[in-house]
Amino acid sequence: MGSELVVALRNINLDIYRGEICCVFGASGSGKSTLLNMLAGMDPPSKGEVYIDGVRINSLGENELAAFRQKNIGFVFQSYNLMPTLTALENVALPLMFCGSDKRARESAAASVLRAVGLGNRMKHYPSQMSGGQQQRTGIARAFVAKPKIIFADEPTGNLDSKTAKEIMRMMVGFTRKYNETLVLVTHNPELAKYADRIITLLDGEIVSDEHAENTIKEEINI
Amino acid sequence: MKLTDIIKMCWDNLFRRKARTFLSILGVVIGCCSIMTMLSIGVGMTASQTAWIEEMGDLTVIEVYPMYGMMGEATLKLNDDAVNSIKSLENVKFVAPKLGVGDIYFDIYAGLNKRFRISYAEIVGYDPEVIGGMGYELIDGELPSKSGTALMGQYFEYSLMDTRRPEGRNMVDYYSYMYNPDGTLSDGSNLPDPYMSLKDKELTFEVVDENQNVVYSKTVNISGKVAENYAKGYETSQGLIMRKDDLKQMLTAATKALGRKVKETEYNGITVKVSDVSLVSEVESQIREMGYQTSSMESIRESAQKEMATVQLVLGGIGAVSLFVAAIGITNTMIMSVSERTKEIGVMKAIGCFVRDIRKVFLAEAGFIGLLGGIIGAALSFLVACVINYIAGHSDMMGNPAQSLYEMLFTSPTRLSVIPVWLFAFGLAFSLFVGLASGFYPANKAVRISALEAMKNE
Numbered sequence: 207m208g209s210e211l212v213v214a215l216r217n218i219n220l221d222i223y224r225g226e227i228c229c230v231f232g233a234s235g236s237g238k239s240t241l242l243n244m245l246a247g248m249d250p251p252s253k254g255e256v257y258i259d260g261v262r263i264n265s266l267g268e269n270e271l272a273a274f275r276q277k278n279i280g281f282v283f284q285s286y287n288l289m290p291t292l293t294a295l296e297n298v299a300l301p302l303m304f305c306g307s308d309k310r311a312r313e314s315a316a317a318s319v320l321r322a323v324g325l326g327n328r329m330k331h332y333p334s335q336m337s338g339g340q341q342q343r344t345g346i347a348r349a350f351v352a353k354p355k356i357i358f359a360d361e362p363t364g365n366l367d368s369k370t371a372k373e374i375m376r377m378m379v380g381f382t383r384k385y386n387e388t389l390v391l392v393t394h395n396p397e398l399a400k401y402a403d404r405i406i407t408l409l410d411g412e413i414v415s416d417e418h419a420e421n422t423i424k425e426e427i428n429i
Numbered sequence: 430m431k432l433t434d435i436i437k438m439c440w441d442n443l444f445r446r447k448a449r450t451f452l453s454i455l456g457v458v459i460g461c462c463s464i465m466t467m468l469s470i471g472v473g474m475t476a477s478q479t480a481w482i483e484e485m486g487d488l489t490v491i492e493v494y495p496m497y498g499m500m501g502e503a504t505l506k507l508n509d510d511a512v513n514s515i516k517s518l519e520n521v522k523f524v525a526p527k528l529g530v531g532d533i534y535f536d537i538y539a540g541l542n543k544r545f546r547i548s549y550a551e552i553v554g555y556d557p558e559v560i561g562g563m564g565y566e567l568i569d570g571e572l573p574s575k576s577g578t579a580l581m582g583q584y585f586e587y588s589l590m591d592t593r594r595p596e597g598r599n600m601v602d603y604y605s606y607m608y609n610p611d612g613t614l615s616d617g618s619n620l621p622d623p624y625m626s627l628k629d630k631e632l633t634f635e636v637v638d639e640n641q642n643v644v645y646s647k648t649v650n651i652s653g654k655v656a657e658n659y660a661k662g663y664e665t666s667q668g669l670i671m672r673k674d675d676l677k678q679m680l681t682a683a684t685k686a687l688g689r690k691v692k693e694t695e696y697n698g699i700t701v702k703v704s705d706v707s708l709v710s711e712v713e714s715q716i717r718e719m720g721y722q723t724s725s726m727e728s729i730r731e732s733a734q735k736e737m738a739t740v741q742l743v744l745g746g747i748g749a750v751s752l753f754v755a756a757i758g759i760t761n762t763m764i765m766s767v768s769e770r771t772k773e774i775g776v777m778k779a780i781g782c783f784v785r786d787i788r789k790v791f792l793a794e795a796g797f798i799g800l801l802g803g804i805i806g807a808a809l810s811f812l813v814a815c816v817i818n819y820i821a822g823h824s825d826m827m828g829n830p831a832q833s834l835y836e837m838l839f840t841s842p843t844r845l846s847v848i849p850v851w852l853f854a855f856g857l858a859f860s861l862f863v864g865l866a867s868g869f870y871p872a873n874k875a876v877r878i879s880a881l882e883a884m885k886n887e
Contacts (some may be wrong), residue, residue, distance in 0.1 A: 243882075305781070352781075
């Protein structure tokens, strides 16, 4: 806002590889959310380029970007962002609906993902009828339902208690591994960073460290 | 997104805000109803006017008159050349020049020893083939198929004046029997018979010179009687319709007998029948270009229609104001809903919803409000029309008391409010259009919302 120029990120040079669970870690104001927005093509960088799978996303038009997101990108939000008028099943099927798939096909796909996140008995529930953990599990199901190549998660457990947070993290990591997807996780919570293969630490808009984690929680997660 | 998905999503959203949706729809209902009621009154007025004009006369007929100058003299006469040039026009079915008696005065007598004198007669001459095509309603006898025969008007026999009776009591004054004592039109059942029936009787035409000597005399037989119809001329009431050649011959002979110079034949008027109503104004303007004066029911109807169009416009405008207010209501509702759903729209964009689909969802919501309001409004205006017609049907003093409730509401030509199918369709389509148009701005507002809104946490 205003005319004052704020440099949120500088000297970012980052490659993220397929199958990586990558945590962007930093205090608030470090620029981690801005980085995520740019990676996901929601906020074009004032300088520089972002490529996903060889596609330069910051030069895509609105429609191309929408089509690209449908195929390649999934989101898990801090505040779940489920549609209040839709049931859990419909919420999960939403990305497929945007692709234009028909009701029966998308709802059977959504139902199987919902069962996988343990909400087989909550399909007809509306977001307001579910707990935070259940809502976020619905959110995860929605992010994975279209089998995207890369999932962006912005503080996915920020609104949850630590026990549920752990559950959610294990679920996300489990899905990512199972489908060999890429997860970019943005958090300021060191507990979450423990699940990542790679931790990128930001400070005042610059990468201060980029290391492969050694004590990653490798325990087998059954989905 | 599939159309069914868009409809479902729009329905969910409208249902979520029941009260607001209801109020917006109510606005459209009132708007649509008022515009349709106003227009239906205009349609009703036009319909009863058209019915009235059609009653007045044949819509396919043009009457042509000579053009008169400042001094009342005919500057452009209706002669045989004029007849021929009108005949040569396209789409003219037939041309009936109407021959009058001009400056010749015929004394007409009937009965034994010229007992009865005709006090007044409008005498016209038409071509024999035209007499059949004029559409006269023959109530007695037959058309004048032979030379020397003529048709008489329905009340011609009442112009018989008995020369054996004293003045003042020598005629049957049929005018005094036209009305009942209470002032309403009589059906004619109490009308006494005329002094004599002229059916198949002979009339004697005489012309006298300034010394009252009979210089010309001719007899004409009455072949039949036609019903009175002022649209076809006064002669159908108290006059004679003769074969043109007969009349022309009589006029020429009488003119000669009076020692006057025989002039070129001039017609009082020419009746032109056009093959179709839609071509009347075209033919009429062509005749006017020739320099003649014309009148037709079509030209009366045209000017009446123009007047009615203005009335319709004013009435429709009054109705449109309330629909405009409703449109503002929809826009307001939709803008509120867009700003409430900013985050949802951001999320939709983030997870891959096409911009065009977002626009469609919002347009569909606004359009749905318009369409539903239109449907209810159209139905309501039908009820309003019934109420208006019921009240008008009761208060109409001229109205036919025998008409049933159904006639009064749906078929009577004097209904005040008429909703034809096109008005019904127009009401729906216009409401839908108003809905979509008022959703246009909010939909654009929704489209411009950034996907970044999804990332904001309150």
